[in-house]
Amino acid sequence: MSALVLDRDRMRALFDLRSVTYAIRGGGYVDDPYPVFHRLRETGPIHAGTPHEHLGWTEDVFFQGLPYPDRPHFSAYDYETCTTILKDDSRFVTILPPLPGEPDMSQAGMLFMNGKRHHDYRMLVQPSFVPGKAVWWLDRWIKTAIHQLIDLIDHDDRADLNVEFCAPIPLLTITGSFGITIEDALTVREAVTSDGHGLGVLPPLLVPIIAARRKKPQDDLISVLVQAEVTDEHGMVHRLTDEEILGFSFLLLAAGSGTTWKQMGITLIALLQQPVALAAARNDRTFLRSVVEESVRWTPTDPVFARFVAEDCELGGVAMPAGAVVHTCLAAANRDPLRWQRPDEFDPFRQLKANIGFGHGPHTCLGMHVARAELVHGIGAPLDRLPDLRLDPDPPTPRIIGLYERGPDAVPVRFEGAS
Numbered sequence: 001m002s003a004l005v006l007d008r009d010r011m012r013a014l015f016d017l018r019s020v021t022y023a024i025r026g027g028g029y030v031d032d033p034y035p036v037f038h039r040l041r042e043t044g045p046i047h048a049g050t051p052h053e054h055l056g057w058t059e060d061v062f063f064q065g066l067p068y069p070d071r072p073h074f075s076a077y078d079y080e081t082c083t084t085i086l087k088d089d090s091r092f093v094t095i096l097p098p099l100p101g102e103p104d105m106s107q108a109g110m111l112f113m114n115g116k117r118h119h120d121y122r123m124l125v126q127p128s129f130v131p132g133k134a135v136w137w138l139d140r141w142i143k144t145a146i147h148q149l150i151d152l153i154d155h156d157d158r159a160d161l162n163v164e165f166c167a168p169i170p171l172l173t174i175t176g177s178f179g180i181t182i183e184d185a186l187t188v189r190e191a192v193t194s195d196g197h198g199l200g201v202l203p204p205l206l207v208p209i210i211a212a213r214r215k216k217p218q219d220d221l222i223s224v225l226v227q228a229e230v231t232d233e234h235g236m237v238h239r240l241t242d243e244e245i246l247g248f249s250f251l252l253l254a255a256g257s258g259t260t261w262k263q264m265g266i267t268l269i270a271l272l273q274q275p276v277a278l279a280a281a282r283n284d285r286t287f288l289r290s291v292v293e294e295s296v297r298w299t300p301t302d303p304v305f306a307r308f309v310a311e312d313c314e315l316g317g318v319a320m321p322a323g324a325v326v327h328t329c330l331a332a333a334n335r336d337p338l339r340w341q342r343p344d345e346f347d348p349f350r351q352l353k354a355n356i357g358f359g360h361g362p363h364t365c366l367g368m369h370v371a372r373a374e375l376v377h378g379i380g381a382p383l384d385r386l387p388d389l390r391l392d393p394d395p396p397t398p399r400i401i402g403l404y405e406r407g408p409d410a411v412p413v414r415f416e417g418a419s
């Protein structure tokens with residue numbers, strides 16, 4: 001495998017929160033949202049309105065739960081309320097019949113399914129995502145990508161790891177697991193970030209791979225999907241159709257290629273700014289597991305996910321009508337002072353407590369163990385191979401930016417190059 005064919009300009013357009021691709025996710029938001037989250041949490045568990053309205057953002061935004069202008073919107077900011085909502089999939093669901101003019105998300109994969117249907121579809125792929133499968137992902141795709149990417153930079157003495165390293169690792173991992181070539185990986189990323197416009201791009205790429213795997217399965221994720229069997233409402237067992245596989249593929253390719261990238265940058269910046277934690281990680285690579293968990297608590301890359309209210313209900317003293325949208329602010333919940341002392345501090349030495357940066361309840365991130373493997377090895381390998389890795393003091397100090405998707409604007413580093 002060669003990562004050389006990844007075009008740098010296309011990479012920058014697709015993996016820079018300041019690029020046009022991310023404008024619609026609030027990529028231009030550069031403030032620190034946490035003081036606002038704290039203030040809101042202190043004044044009540046649920047507030048009318050959306051997180052971006054509360055943050056004073058007036059540009060157009062599009063994310064899960066947005067835009068649904070004809071529905072009332074609420075947002076939750078504390079740990080207890082957010083976990084209650086995410087756990088309760090009978091009152092708070094991820095899909096309702098669309099109102100006139102709203103998009104129909106029913107074919108958009110398991111994140112947009114409720115109850116038994118969601119459970120049955122998730123179970124088809126869950127075995128490929130359990131902790132014990134992390135080694136499969138590492139050996140088949142992750143390690144190769146990591147080391148080939150380091151080969152491209154280790155002769156130099158500086159790099160922006162954000163685009164040159166963090167971004168391609170999850171992209172090459174998830175596209176590799178679908179049998180998609182490196183040449184087509186960026187086309188896939190373009191399609192899954194196009195908010196529906198690029199939907200036509202995936203079938204011509206994937207249908208031939210599906211057909212080939214139907215004839216001769218291989219040791220990859222697309223073969224798992226091709227061989228998966230579901231029982232329909234009449235009790236008939238059938239293999240997934242091409243359309244069903246395409247629905248699965250879209251969500252997995254989108255979620256798998258766009259999240260770990262930003263979380264890895266967040267983690268690297270936080271770690272490289274903390275000499276004691278960095279020294280601990282250099283001494284003992286297993287400490288990186290704590291570093292990663294703390295990073296996902298401290299600044300989860302996707303800070304908000306929404307649910308529809310399925311029936312009139314009251315939560316935290318606030319009445320929410322059926323059909324409303326409630327945004328759970330995972331980022332705010334993860335800094336709830338009732339659960340964590342000094343919640344704003346990135347402290348990988350703190351006692352580990354479950355956080356909800358990977359979600360909570362039935363839709364908890366399917367790919368979290370893959371993401372953890374990518375993060376732990378994607379940070380450990382540069383520590384091994386790029387001597388004296390440190391933040392580059394010359395360019396402006398990197399900032400964590402973005403509203404519905406958060407990550408660094410750059411990860412500029414220096415190291416002792418091989419040449």
Ligand code: HEM
Pocket residue numbers: 086110111112122170174251252255256257259260263296300301302305306330356357358359360362363364365366367368370371
């Ligand atoms: C650091 C990286 C990641 C973070 C922070 C993250 C975060 C999340 C969160 C918060 C959810 C829950 C959404 C909700 O409840 O509405 C979610 C769901 C999901 N994630 Fe991730 N994710 C990451 C990486 C990945 C990767 C690498 C994959 C695939 C290989 C993936 C696949 C999915 C899928 C398929 C779902 C939907 C699960 C369902 O509906 O049952 N994620 N993710």
